[in-house]
Amino acid sequence: MSTTVADGPAAGVVGTRMRRREDPALLSGEARYVHDLVVPGALHMAVVRSPYAHARVTSVDLSGALASPGVAAAFSGAELAGEWSSPMPCAWPVTADMQAPSHLPVAVDEVCYVGDAVAAVVASSQAEAQDAAAAVAVAYEELPAAVDLEDAASDRVLAHSGLISNRAYTWELVPDADAVERAFAEAAVTVRERYVQQRLIPAAMEPRGVCVVPQPFGGEYVVYSATQIPHILRTMLGITAGVPEERIRVVAPSVGGGFGSKLDVYAEELLCLALARRLRKPVRWSEERSEAAQATIHGRGQVQEIELAADPHGRVLAVRVRLLADMGAYMQLVTPGVPLLGAFLYHGVYDVPAYAFTCTGVFTNKTPTDAYRGAGRPEATYAIERAIDAVARKIGADPQEVRRRNFIPADKFPYSSVAGLVFDSGNYEAALDAALELVGYEELREAQARRREEGATRLLGIGLSSYVEMCGLAPSRVLASLNYVAGGWEAATVRMLPTGKVQVVTGASPHGQGHVTSWSMIVADKLGVSPEDVEVLHSDTAVSPLGLDTYGSRSLSVGGTAIALAADRLIDKARLLAAHRLEVAPEDLELSAGQFSVQGSPSSAIGLGALAFEAFTAHDLPEGMEPNLEASATYDPTNFTFPFGTHVAVVEVDTETGKVDLVRYAAVDDCGNQINPLIVDGQVHGGIAQGVAQALFEEAVYDDEGNLLTTTFTDYLVPAASELPSFSLGRTVTPSPSNPMGVKGIGEAGTIAATPAVVNAVVDALSHLGVEEIAMPVTPERVWRSIGASAPGTGGGR
Amino acid sequence: MQVTMTVNGETQSHDVEARMLLVYYLREVLGLTGTNVGCDTTSCGACTVLLNGESVKSCTMLAAQADGEEITTIEGMASSEGVLHPIQEAFREHHGLQCGYCTPGMVMAVASFLKEHPDPTEAEVREGLEGNLCRCTGYHNIVQATLAAARAGALAP
Ligand code: FES
Numbered sequence: 001m002s003t004t005v006a007d008g009p010a011a012g013v014v015g016t017r018m019r020r021r022e023d024p025a026l027l028s029g030e031a032r033y034v035h036d037l038v039v040p041g042a043l044h045m046a047v048v049r050s051p052y053a054h055a056r057v058t059s060v061d062l063s064g065a066l067a068s069p070g071v072a073a074a075f076s077g078a079e080l081a082g083e084w085s086s087p088m089p090c091a092w093p094v095t096a097d098m099q100a101p102s103h104l105p106v107a108v109d110e111v112c113y114v115g116d117a118v119a120a121v122v123a124s125s126q127a128e129a130q131d132a133a134a135a136v137a138v139a140y141e142e143l144p145a146a147v148d149l150e151d152a153a154s155d156r157v158l159a160h161s162g163l164i165s166n167r168a169y170t171w172e173l174v175p176d177a178d179a180v181e182r183a184f185a186e187a188a189v190t191v192r193e194r195y196v197q198q199r200l201i202p203a204a205m206e207p208r209g210v211c212v213v214p215q216p217f218g219g220e221y222v223v224y225s226a227t228q229i230p231h232i233l234r235t236m237l238g239i240t241a242g243v244p245e246e247r248i249r250v251v252a253p254s255v256g257g258g259f260g261s262k263l264d265v266y267a268e269e270l271l272c273l274a275l276a277r278r279l280r281k282p283v284r285w286s287e288e289r290s291e292a293a294q295a296t297i298h299g300r301g302q303v304q305e306i307e308l309a310a311d312p313h314g315r316v317l318a319v320r321v322r323l324l325a326d327m328g329a330y331m332q333l334v335t336p337g338v339p340l341l342g343a344f345l346y347h348g349v350y351d352v353p354a355y356a357f358t359c360t361g362v363f364t365n366k367t368p369t370d371a372y373r374g375a376g377r378p379e380a381t382y383a384i385e386r387a388i389d390a391v392a393r394k395i396g397a398d399p400q401e402v403r404r405r406n407f408i409p410a411d412k413f414p415y416s417s418v419a420g421l422v423f424d425s426g427n428y429e430a431a432l433d434a435a436l437e438l439v440g441y442e443e444l445r446e447a448q449a450r451r452r453e454e455g456a457t458r459l460l461g462i463g464l465s466s467y468v469e470m471c472g473l474a475p476s477r478v479l480a481s482l483n484y485v486a487g488g489w490e491a492a493t494v495r496m497l498p499t500g501k502v503q504v505v506t507g508a509s510p511h512g513q514g515h516v517t518s519w520s521m522i523v524a525d526k527l528g529v530s531p532e533d534v535e536v537l538h539s540d541t542a543v544s545p546l547g548l549d550t551y552g553s554r555s556l557s558v559g560g561t562a563i564a565l566a567a568d569r570l571i572d573k574a575r576l577l578a579a580h581r582l583e584v585a586p587e588d589l590e591l592s593a594g595q596f597s598v599q600g601s602p603s604s605a606i607g608l609g610a611l612a613f614e615a616f617t618a619h620d621l622p623e624g625m626e627p628n629l630e631a632s633a634t635y636d637p638t639n640f641t642f643p644f645g646t647h648v649a650v651v652e653v654d655t656e657t658g659k660v661d662l663v664r665y666a667a668v669d670d671c672g673n674q675i676n677p678l679i680v681d682g683q684v685h686g687g688i689a690q691g692v693a694q695a696l697f698e699e700a701v702y703d704d705e706g707n708l709l710t711t712t713f714t715d716y717l718v719p720a721a722s723e724l725p726s727f728s729l730g731r732t733v734t735p736s737p738s739n740p741m742g743v744k745g746i747g748e749a750g751t752i753a754a755t756p757a758v759v760n761a762v763v764d765a766l767s768h769l770g771v772e773e774i775a776m777p778v779t780p781e782r783v784w785r786s787i788g789a790s791a792p793g794t795g796g797g798r
Numbered sequence: 799m800q801v802t803m804t805v806n807g808e809t810q811s812h813d814v815e816a817r818m819l820l821v822y823y824l825r826e827v828l829g830l831t832g833t834n835v836g837c838d839t840t841s842c843g844a845c846t847v848l849l850n851g852e853s854v855k856s857c858t859m860l861a862a863q864a865d866g867e868e869i870t871t872i873e874g875m876a877s878s879e880g881v882l883h884p885i886q887e888a889f890r891e892h893h894g895l896q897c898g899y900c901t902p903g904m905v906m907a908v909a910s911f912l913k914e915h916p917d918p919t920e921a922e923v924r925e926g927l928e929g930n931l932c933r934c935t936g937y938h939n940i941v942q943a944t945l946a947a948a949r950a951g952a953l954a955p
């Protein structure tokens with residue numbers, strides 16, 4: 001595959017920076033999020049949560065709550081235990097012998113993290129429900145808590161009284177152990193690094209919310225939820241609450257961001273359903289922000305050990321990785337699988353012959369972890385991109401030069417990796433070159449040297465991150481080999497209405513990604529209509545019954561491909577009808593801008609709109625043809641897609657205060673062909689911001705007792721506009737050969753790339769002082785202390 | 799207690815609980831759900847509206863405190879014919895929103911900011927919007943939209 005540096009060709013609307021069709025409703029306040037829905041007679045739910053990280057529940061006294069004004073009902077976990085047909089679902093038991101405690105939506109006799117539900121109250125207003133929840137008296141017998149991840153791995157304290165070990169599983173990927181041993185024994189250079197991936201709070205701006213409305217007859221329920229996964233949720237709610245799946249309709253209205261945190265099946269969704277069933281009234285719940293910090297999944301939470309063996313020139317001969325991954329208190333939907341999404345990528349963009357990866361999942365008495373933007377790939381990229389810089393330091397080479405020496409060469413694609421993947425396409429050096437030029441690398445290095453010579457107290461640091469990631473989840477067979485219980489396909493229907501307007505039904509479920517815009521652009525070009533004439537239906541299981549939803553940067557490469565295939569099938573049918581009407585053979589017709597015309601006699605033509613009407617009236621169809629122009633497709637990808645690029649962060653570090661300013665940021669990404677570069681830009685911007693946030697600002701902090709100390713935006717530092725620079729973006733285009741549009745995912749790339757770029761930049765600024773590692777988030781205090789620790793007398797702490 | 803205020807040009811008068819916050823008055827009593835709630839510590843700015851033309855976080859004040867005042871919410875920004883306000887247009891043109899949850903508050907904050915700073919620098923925009931969090935956009939395009947709206951001379955209604 002060849003790489004180009006310009007945006008793709010734009011014969012139609014695909015490839016143009018079309019403004020989003022979603023925006024008017026969102027900008028005018030007309031869009032409806034779940035919290036905005038008006039549901040007459042709905043009861044409001046409040047959840048009573050454990051204040052202890054680990055305790056036995058000895059009694060739950062609901063009398064105070066039941067006497068509280070406006071209360072309709074209150075239930076303990078024991079009273080609700082009969083509502084559940086099975087425990088909360090985990091769809092990814094990564095090994096056959098994985099241990100996991102049973103997890104009910106409301107705990108019955110043991111609570112295992114601060115925020116674990118113990119009772120639920122419903123009242124006629126949210127305020128009354130909250131007041132009543134405060135009046136529930138729960139007696140606890142406190143148990144020792146396993147808080148620190150490495151301590152928990154030692155089994156000194158068990159996170160669950162029913163488990164014999166906190167170790168849930170160990171998963172290994174060691175293609176050739178001897179080769180790894182040999183490489184390390186013979187290597188001229190080795191580095192051994194230890195990194196901590198702190199816990200992160202996803203913090204979508206819209207907290208979660210759910211509203212379940214029982215229908216008048218027949219035991220049916222409409223579930224409105226702020227979710228990324230209406231289809232998966234429907235199935236899982238049915239299984240867990242024992243409601244036949246077809247009696248549940250899940251609607252995700254406008255959803256205010258997810259980043260993985262709404263890729264889950266939550267206790268509150270099950271509770272609202274169970275209480276609506278029990279009380280035969282609508283039941284709704286809106287999450288408070290402090291509740292979100294505890295009761296919505298966290299991301300990351302790993303201790304990483306990575307070793308590289310290299311030759312004297314820094315060419316990497318082997319990578320060996322050991323992870324401890326914090327599961328938190330329970331397995332949520334894909335908790336155990338998150339580290340596996342990185343397991344294949346710890347050699348990064350480098351052509352490495354020997355590889356060993358081991359991960360142990362460990363329970364702790366903290367909020368469950370699960371997928372958060374990038375899920376496994378940011379962790380992998382962080383480790384290899386930090387470690388490659390360590391190699392560069394060790395051999396005294398420029399980090400960009402060491403990367404170049406190790407890149408998988410462009411002519412080796414499709415590339416069979418040592419970890420067993422086939423990287424679809426890539427040209428890593430082209431992206432690196434473009435990024436270095438965009439940021440002005442040479443001048444920056446000179447400026448850096450000048451400041452050091454002058455003894456400046458504001459030092460300059462330049463950090464690189466060359467990444468590749470695997471996304472577009474996923475080939476179903478591959479998922480099966482990883483023990484995931486579902487597939488990775490996506491479904492779509494395209495139909496032309498009698499007036500020539502087009503309906504697209506997608507199984508993807510957007511929450512900010514602009515699918516309505518992108519999907520209508522794809523179909524507009526296929527069918528020769530205006531994007532405005534394409535209606536995109538999504539996120540309602542009654543309208544779109546088949547789908548596997550939105551996560552893992554899959555929606556375009558899997559869901560978009562399904563749409564393109566469905567449109568092609570519709571065209572195939574229309575061609576037969578056109579041939580019938582024009583009395584020619586189908587092969588003699590060519591399609592251009594929605595018109596079929598006869599080759600050689602262009603005056604003989606018929607448009608798709610007219611054909612749609614013909615197919616609708618069905619007055620004169622070819623023998624055996626069914627009425628209407630409609631086609632469906634379900635696409636199961638043959639491979640992941642492998643977007644890549646190089647990001648460069650430039651920081652100024654104040655050696656007297658430890659303050660880090662991110663002063664410049666350049667990103668060159670390659671996501672193959674682009675449908676709408678405007679939307680791609682937005683995904684990259686937002687991704688970078690979240691990656692920078694992990695590097696510099698955010699951490700979910702627990703005390704020794706397992707109390708979460710960062711439950712508000714005053715403690716948990718989601719960056720504001722004033723803390724970030726503008727970003728310079730560039731792109732190379734190396735189409736994916738794995739799907740017909742040549743597209744790759746871009747939803748997570750920015751987050752994956754940014755974190756190591758920023759931390760590498762900080763370390764780069766201080767490396768001449770002997771600083772090699774600063775834990776994330778890189779706070780002024782940590783910087784200051786590391787300067788003092790590395791080089792006493794150059795400023796900084798004790 | 800009885801509160802009377804002008805909201806998006808219309809006089810509203812209701813009997814509300816003394817503890818009712820302005821944001822819930824707007825959302826639940828008036829049905830103006832464009833104003834969102836993103837936190838419970840007055841940190842996120844999702845609830846920003848204009849009080850007599852100046853931005854205020856509507857979760858920080860009681861409905862009663864707005865008695866006699868003039869409030870503009872996101873629903874009051876577009877013209878009655880549905881033509882978007884130039885700030886809204888700039889957000890659309892520059893892709894200054896993704897999920898849209900922060901957007902109503904952000905647009906109101908920009909409206910107030912541009913009234914004070916009709917010709918801002920990028921750094922001033924970033925400082926000026928520091929009370930409004932967005933998790934999707936990384937702010938880049940929000941800043942671009944704000945600068946573009948300033949160039950277009952977009953003042954609050
Ligand atoms: S809701 Fe967050 S500041 Fe008002």
Ligand code: FES
Binds near residue numbers: 205256257512900932
């Ligand atoms: S657009 Fe989603 S939070 Fe700003």
